[in-house]
Amino acid sequence: MNAALNDPVVLAVLVLGGLGLFFGILLGISAVLFRPKGNPLVEQINDILPQTQCGQCGFPGCRPYAEAIAAGEAQINRCPPGGAQGITQLADLLDVEPLPLNAEHGTEAPPTVAYIREDECIGCTKCIQACPVDAILGAARLMHTIIADECTGCDLCVDPCPVNCIEMVLRDQPTDNWQWTLPAAPNAVTLIATDAERVD
Amino acid sequence: MGTQRAHALSPVPGGVRLPMHKERTRDLGxxxxxxxxxxxxxxxxxxxxxxxxxxxxxxxxxxxxxxxxxxxxxxxxxxxxxxxxxxxxxxxxxxxxxxxxxxxxxxxxxxxxxxxxxxxxxxxxxxxxxxxxxxxxxxxxxxxxxxxxxxxxxxxxxxxxxxxxxxxxxxxxxxxxxxxxxxxxxxxxxxxxxxxxxxxxxxxxxxxxxxxxxxxxxxxxxxxxxxxxxxxxxxxxxxxxxxxxxxxxxxxxxxxxxxxxxxxxxxxxxxxxxxxxxxxxxxxxxxxxxxxxxxxxxxxxxxxxxxxxxxxxxxxxxxxxxxxAGAQLKDDCRIVAGGPMMGVSVPIEAPVIKTTNGVLLSMEPSAEQAMEPMACIRCGYCAEVCPATLLPQQLYWFARSQEHEKAEQHHLFDCIECGACAYVCPSRIPLVQYYRAAKAEIRRQQREKSLSDRARDRFEVRQQREQQRLAEQEERRRQRREKTRTTAANSERDAIVKAAVERVRQGEDSTDKPPPPPST
The missing domain is CATH 3.40.50.11540 (NADH-ubiquinone oxidoreductase 51kDa subunit)
Known part of the structure; x- marks a missing residue:
């Protein structure tokens, strides 16, 4: 036995094998201990989705859609509020080709906010139950109103209203929402003059 | 002055020398x-x-x-x-x-x-x-x-x-x-x-x-x-x-x-x-x-x-x-609030506010004078004059192609929008406007992100509450079912006792009658 240990080859095999075993066990334990909760890809996709919770994609909210995308069950072009920008971001994340927005699920539109014509409201609470983000305030047989800052413009409250007193209006663009825009592309010329001649 | 020793100055990067044009007003009080x-x-x-x-x-x-x-x-x-x-x-x-x-x-x-x-x-x-x-x-x-x-x-x-x-x-x-x-x-x-x-x-x-x-x-x-x-x-x-x-x-x-x-x-x-x-x-x-x-x-x-x-x-x-001030207003006049480098073009009806240090009346350059911006030739003059030691030409490309993440990595937000880079640019590229647009876009996206985070939190809290409500409902239903089952069981037992009592009473009433035949 001692003689075998003195043999450098045996020793090397033993040491390396021991190390391998040790790290293997360590990795195995940590894989169980530190397993991430849920699918991290779902979180990343959900982060990109606009969180309007409008259900236009055909799923009951943004997270279910994110789960469907992560599972490969849904295309990335079903979210109109996210628009082309959202699709590009999703395509970058998932390393797939960006697709044009699927018109079946709606078209890109400027941001809106729900508005309740309050004197017509009968206080049925149906819209409160429909609102995915708790942005409607009111109680049974009392007037309801929208908390405009919290409204995502999903329009899920419009259909349930029995007296049609909810409408979607364009969100006000306050003055501090103005922003500088990129200068117009200069004649789309991006080559320096000498190179442009060569191309011609 | 003789009484004070001159304060030592440290070197600062970048900067340009401009024609100052201050002589018309500097001695006027x-x-x-x-x-x-x-x-x-x-x-x-x-x-x-x-x-x-x-x-x-x-x-x-x-x-x-x-x-x-x-x-x-x-x-x-x-x-x-x-x-x-x-x-x-x-x-x-x-x-x-x-x-x-x-x-x-x-x-x-x-x-x-x-x-x-x-x-x-x-x-x-x-x-x-x-x-x-x-x-x-x-x-x-x-x-x-x-x-x-x-x-x-x-x-x-x-x-x-x-x-x-x-x-x-x-x-x-x-x-x-x-x-x-x-x-x-x-x-x-x-x-x-x-x-x-x-x-x-x-x-x-x-x-x-x-x-x-x-x-x-x-x-x-x-x-x-x-x-x-x-x-x-x-x-x-x-x-x-x-x-x-x-x-x-x-x-x-x-x-x-x-x-x-x-x-x-x-x-x-x-x-x-x-x-x-x-x-x-x-x-x-x-x-x-x-x-x-x-x-x-x-x-x-x-x-x-x-x-x-x-x-x-x-x-x-x-x-x-x-x-x-006796200004000769013409159609091609441009009114700038602030200086020519960082000031903004403003409408003539606008008022003076607390930060307005100057009002410039300049002529809009004629069509021949105004040179179209040309392609960036990567001469690097802009990087030499940048007082914040940024790479303006890189930021220009990132802003233009809307690669905001890279622009931020190149410290876009350290840009003070002084306009020195645009001043020296031989291709007359309106660089500062690119940076302002990119900064505004990044800020808008951050704002939207915070809004959507908020909506997500509210949605998740609501879902949790909804689930809890359903669970409670289910729990109540279960309890009710149990209760009815026990009451039903109770009534069955009561009925048996009652029937027995009835039988006994009937038996007492008819002692003279023969007892009912034993059931088989």
């Missing part, structure tokens, strides 16, 4: 502009939420009366510049590059008032606590008069200890001589204000920074310092004439050798930077009880007959000011 027919006071300040209006249309107000009060900590109150009648509170053009309209209080000055600013508050007693002084500066509505117009009271309560107070009298923008005129005409006010501010900040040194092209102003300030030296050691520092020497971070680095960290404030390196005009305004508000209801504005430009430094009431329409 300060002229009081006549009373305008109307005053427009915008309710939307660069900082803080919209103000709460305290007056109504038709009401008469006296000079210094509070017209609108801030609703948050960073708001700046608005006071009536003169005794006047409130005409209306309605949208009017703002001094804004997109000529946006915003709610303004419109005042019509009473017929026989003067533009003289009277003391409307009692002066602060000589021994006042810092709290009292700061409260006075806040309620008087003093805000930075050189740069972005940040409320002074907040800037004077920094979180870090301050050793050095730098007075910014650089005025590195071409054409503008408002601060120079102030330093030459009212040096004592500036120094008194600086002493007060140094006391508030606990600074043990005051440096008055003046660019080398204003030797008269430097001499006048030195004379005042020599005749009545302030309690805090104060010296005048003359810096080389180089744009943008007056940028806050650049000035701190040049005078102290300390670099302000990226995204940080000068107070983090123990320095406070204040504009000279702000010092005079603080002195007047605290020691004289005069509110900052006017400011000095340089009106100049090729088409202006009488360029001068005018003392102008805040809210005076730029059109009135140009008429006073």
């Amino acid at each position: 300060i002229i009081t502009a006549p009373l305008p027919k109307r005053l427009l006071l915008p309710l939307k300040a660069p900082f803080g939420a919209e103000l709460a209006v305290r007056v109504q249309a038709g009401e008469q107000v006296v000079q210094g009366q509070l017209l609108a009060a801030p609703t948050d900590a960073v708001g700046i109150p608005i006071h009536a510049p003169v005794a006047a009648t409130v005409l209306e509170i309605a949208p009017h053009p703002l001094p804004h590059p997109a000529a946006l309209h915003g709610s303004c209080i419109v005042l019509v000055p009473l017929p026989n008032v003067t533009t003289q600013i009277e003391a409307t508050l009692p002066p602060c007693p000589p021994v006042s606590s810092k709290q009292v002084l700061l409260e006075r500066i806040r309620s008087a509505g003093v805000s930075g008069m050189g740069g972005a117009g940040f409320p002074s009271a907040l800037k004077l309560s920094p979180r870090h200890p301050i050793q050095t107070l730098i007075l910014n009298g650089i005025e590195c923008e071409p054409y503008i001589t408002a601060d120079e005129a102030l330093m030459r005409e009212r040096p004592t006010e500036i120094i008194a204000g600086a002493e007060l501010v140094a006391h508030l900040l606990g600074a043990n040194e005051i440096l008055i920074a003046i660019e080398g092209n204003k030797p008269e102003a430097a001499d006048i300030l030195r004379t005042v310092l020599d005749t009545s030296p302030p309690k805090v050691p104060t010296q005048v520092v003359v810096t080389p004439t180089r744009y943008p020497a007056g940028g806050e971070k650049q000035l701190v680095q040049e005078l102290t050798g300390r670099e302000v960290p990226s995204g940080g404030l000068p107070s983090e390196v123990g320095v406070a930077c204040q504009n000279v005009a702000t010092m005079a305004a603080i002195y007047r508000a605290v020691c004289l009880g005069q509110l900052p209801l006017s400011r000095i504005v340089t009106v100049t430009g090729v088409a202006v007959a009488q360029p001068a430094n005018y003392e102008v009431l805040i809210g005076t329409p730029i059109s009135t000011l140009l008429a006073v």
